[in-house]
Amino acid sequence: MTAIHLRAEDDAESRPGAVLSFPSRGMPARAPRSRLHLSPPSLVGGELAVLSRTLTDGWIAPAGPVPESFEQAIGEATTFNHVAAVASGTAALHLGYRVLGVERGDEVWTQSLTFVATIAPAVQMGARPRFLDVAAESWTMDPNVLESALQRAAQRGKLPRAVVPVDLYGQPCDLDAILTLCGRWGVPVLCDSAEAMGARYRDRAVGKGAALVAFSFNGNKIITAGGGGALASDDPALIARARHLASQAKEVAPHYQHETTGYSYGLSSVLAAVGLAQIGALSTRVAERRLVFERYVEGLGNLPGIGFMPEPAWARATRWLSVILIDPKVFGATREAVRRALDAANIESRPVWKPLHMQPAFRGARYDGGGLSGQFFEHGLCLPSGTMTAEEQARVVAVIRGCCKG
Template sequence: MAAIPLRVGGEDAQRVLESPGILVFPSRAPARAPRLRLHLSPPSLVGGELAVLSRTLTDGWIAPAGPVPEQFEEAVAEAAGFRHTAAVASGTAALHLGYRVLGVERGDEVWTQSLTFVATIAPAVQMGARPRFLDVAAESWTMDPNILEDQLHKAATKGKLPRAVVPVDLYGQPCDLDAILAVCGRWGVPVLCDSAEALGAQYRDRPVGKGAALAAFSFNGNKIITAGGGGALVSDDPALIARARHLATQAKETAPHYQHETTGYSYGMSSVLAAVGLAQIGALPARVDERRAIFDRYAAALSDLPGLSLMPEPAWARSSRWLSVIQIDPKAFGATREAVRRALDAAQIESRPVWKPLHMQPAFRGARFHGSGVSGQLFERGLCLPSGSMTAEEQGRVTDVIRQCCRG
């Protein structure tokens, strides 16, 4: 059977796929049956995964070695707009390596926004660092640069600056990175951008995270581009990525025997995951357009309801809209966020409250928080809606239930 060209990583993948005896499938998503239950962000296939995966297995590559992880790294670097990439086992692993290469040690402070997933800060805490949580800005739901500036100024006067600042591109929404970099640059504090949820988003017409010392991405099963797992640490500094690669492969030194000057991790991305990611990544622009269209349909169908608003998008951002998120004011809407979530669940539709702020989590009891409480209010009122590939009829199921809940 003749091989059918497949776009992967922005390049023709004919050279990857042509091999005697390998069945190659066209690069289009397979048809699926109508779904009873709608999920938040289920994996979406482009149709070429099996072809790249078949070639990888036929060539005998399974472990984190061989040509496919390297090809995937090149594709991620191109898509993310960075010069250097280390593909690793998860987005959390990428963040962990980022903390290591930035020199985070026991007793150091690491600052991040409170409204985020626990993986943003967990590796640093496990390393013995002390977290400090900052509130988000209402206009972006990402780290408030004014609060950051105020707290860095106070910390500098005490000689207790953080080892790193970690803004988050939340739900695909870019943080105000230039403002954060300007403030951190004044005191020489490095920035590690948690962009796990935001591959494909744009900040001031450049990719998210661009300008930070490092950025981390995730290819978990629920992300816009998935490998079924895995992550990537990216940077324009080759030394940082070289150091991360070294640590990701158990920190083995060059020697005929096993020599270790420090300890590392088994964090390499397997060839199997890399093959799936390689097939997917060429679809990134189309996936972002699709997610943004889903958000626009929610806006058109729900924005007339009293007490309901959608996640804002600042003029300097083009969100990937990884998840579409609404806010519900219970007094004006006539029902609480939780009541809407339960009604959706009864209709076989998954939804989820926005991240519970980390300063409210028992795991970080006693950690310092600075802000006016925007994060907490968003948690009380915010609800993430199904945002993956779905038909207009399926999305209509979601909006119909929400409209039925409105008593305003």
């Protein structure tokens, strides 16, 4: 499938398998022609046709055949039997908390190293967050930390209402270990896979086995609808309840009847049309992102003090974002110095998520585990990871190599 990239320049070197030529260490990068973004949207070429057909048929609202077709395509891509397409990944998480029965005063546990949207809906519902450290091998929820926390919670008779592991930057969490532990105490698992559609855990699609899984189609994701998300499950009752809440919880009646309140969380036909055109390219997009990561390893892997986000043997990450670790004592420059150098060269990069237990919004929330989340934030840097030409990626590598004083 031919990609239409949202940038002016393109060349044959952008094809998978092209070889990058990296400047020598210390050589300055050429003056940038345009800004390189972290994860810009990229079209696959069929969006306009699907949009035109949708509009010609008169479908705009979150109803009709296009959202249904998109949900079916999501199910086929993720192997979940039931899918509700909604307005955003955050909306999917919010609905997940609602259908799992989260109420004011309940505890909800997630890993600290994640984006705020993972826990924000639960907190807004009155739940109390608890943050767990991540494992070195995956940067996702540490099952050992989870086990200790669950044992202590069971002893005091205060188990969490839900545990929410995160497939960070497209890296699957160790879901089997988490499901085993949570199953021992009857705690449901809502998997935040917003960044990980297309990833594989062991022999199955990411999130498979959790009670519910949330996906995102935000503009920076591998598959985008320009917005939107989805809640998926193999339990039809959970998704039926989510659909009901997503459409203002309207009951079946000739008038507007409400037994509870819901939300306007439906995904419009317009956005669903974009997502429907995109999703067929999922496997290709994952392969492209993984190639970008491999090129960074090729270009930066021999530098002292540079490490990379690992990939456990039981996972196949999407590499939604390529992430490096910088040891300033060995590399000779801090993560922030490298970020500023990239910005000066018109290249966007971003520190790894600031752990939620360090965020002022969650001051006083409990944090379990060691300090890995904080270390990854201090030394981790997300690099441009979208569709790039070889020349563009070489620009990124050249700037980072030029920062090395080790």
